[in-house]
Every structure is written in structure tokens, then in C-alpha cells.
Amino acid sequence: MKERVKLKDGSEVTLRFLTTEDTDKLYEFFLHNIKEEDLLLFKDNVRDYNLIRSWCENINLNRTVPIVAETPKGNIIGVGTLHLRNHGWARKVGKIRVSICAWCRGKGLGKAIVEKLVDIAKERRLIAIIAEVVSPQEVALSTLRKEGFEEQAVIENISRDHKGNPLHLHIFVKYLV
Numbered sequence: 001m002k003e004r005v006k007l008k009d010g011s012e013v014t015l016r017f018l019t020t021e022d023t024d025k026l027y028e029f030f031l032h033n034i035k036e037e038d039l040l041l042f043k044d045n046v047r048d049y050n051l052i053r054s055w056c057e058n059i060n061l062n063r064t065v066p067i068v069a070e071t072p073k074g075n076i077i078g079v080g081t082l083h084l085r086n087h088g089w090a091r092k093v094g095k096i097r098v099s100i101c102a103w104c105r106g107k108g109l110g111k112a113i114v115e116k117l118v119d120i121a122k123e124r125r126l127i128a129i130i131a132e133v134v135s136p137q138e139v140a141l142s143t144l145r146k147e148g149f150e151e152q153a154v155i156e157n158i159s160r161d162h163k164g165n166p167l168h169l170h171i172f173v174k175y176l177v
């Protein structure tokens with residue numbers, strides 16, 4: 001998969017699958033393109049080089065479909081993943097995660113990546129896709145709503161940010177059939 005996408009500011013990026021060669025580029029993305037305060041949105045330490053290397057070197061498309069948005073200069077400015085399970089009820093349910101460079105937001109890239117992940121989920125014949133958003137993330141909430149995801153649950157006070165403020169978990173679902 002290699003697709004060119006034109007963003008709202010006229011610039012172009014390529015959407016493609018992550019490859020085993022991408023460790024340094026993906027590490028750079030998490031090091032320089034994510035703000036410190038947004039690190040708490042990730043469930044893993046994405047600034048751990050060895051972790052990023054293990055992600056790139058152990059790609060298993062039956063479990064995780066990772067796509068990246070790359071500029072013509074070869075910099076990764078957005079990532080998205082579709083997480084899959086192979087057994088039981090969950091084999092029909094995917095989970096997506098999307099993260100866009102803090103300085104490249106509002107240009108339509110998040111939307112393009114979500115749409116690509118939805119297409120891949122349809123090709124895999126999934127019944128539903130789940131997206132979890134930790135509030136306050138108004139842009140994430142509106143991106144998902146615009147892409148046809150419905151908020152099915154909010155789990156309030158599920159955690160705290162670094163200042164001790166409460167965080168709520170919003171669970172969105174998009175049905176594909």
C-alpha cells in the first residue's frame with residue numbers, strides 16, 4: 001500500500017505500511033513530533049528506542065496493521081494502527097490508534113489516516129472498530145464523530161494527568177456491517 005494524500009495546506013504525504021527499516025524514522029517521530037504533555041496518551045514508553053525497534057522488527061499483520069504518513073523528505077509525521085485479535089468474539093473487532101505530529105494537525109491528516117484504517121478493517125471483514133480517547137481531546141472526539149464513530153461509553157475519572165487532573169476514557173465504536 002502506497003497512497004499519496006494532499007493536505008489542506010497543499011502539501012503532500014504518502015501513506016504506507018510501517019516496515020522493518022523504519023526504526024530510526026519512527027523513533028524520531030516520537031522524540032520530536034509529540035509534545036511532552038501528550039506522552040501520557042500512550043500506553044507504552046514511545047521514547048524507548050528498543051521498544052520502537054521491536055515494533056518495527058516484529059511486524060505481524062495478523063495482529064497489528066501499522067501505517068505511517070511520510071513527507072517527501074522522508075520524515076514520518078503521522079502514525080495509525082489497527083489492532084486485531086485472531087480468536088473468539090474479538091476476531092471481528094478492531095481497535096485503532098492514531099497520532100499526528102503536534103505541529104501538523106488540523107490539515108486533514110488525522111482524518112486521512114482514520115479513513116485508511118477503516119478501509120483496511122473493511123477488507124478484513126470486521127464487524128466493528130473501537131477507538132479509545134482520553135479526554136480532554138476535543139479534536140480527537142470531533143475527528144472520530146465525523147468519521148462515523150459513535151460514543152458508546154464514557155468511563156469517568158479513570159486516571160489522572162501529571163498535574164493530578166481527572167481523565168475520562170471515551171469509547172467510540174464504528175460498525176462496518
Ligand SMILES: CC(C)(COP(=O)(O)OP(=O)(O)OC[C@H]1O[C@@H](n2cnc3c(N)ncnc32)[C@H](O)[C@@H]1OP(=O)(O)O)[C@@H](O)C(=O)NCCC(=O)NCCS
Nearest residue numbers: 097098099100105106107108109110111137139140142143
Ligand atoms: C486526533 C488527531 C489524530 C486529529 O488529527 P488532525 O490531523 O489534527 O485532524 P484533521 O486535521 O484530520 O481534522 C479532523 C477533524 O477534527 C476537527 N478539528 C481539527 N482541528 C481542529 C481544531 N484545531 N479545533 C477544532 N476542531 C478541529 C475538525 O472537525 C476536522 O474535520 P474537518 O477537517 O472536516 O473540519 C490528532 O489531534 C492527534 O494526534 N491527537 C492526539 C492523539 C489522539 O488523541 N488520538 C486519538 C484518536 S484515535
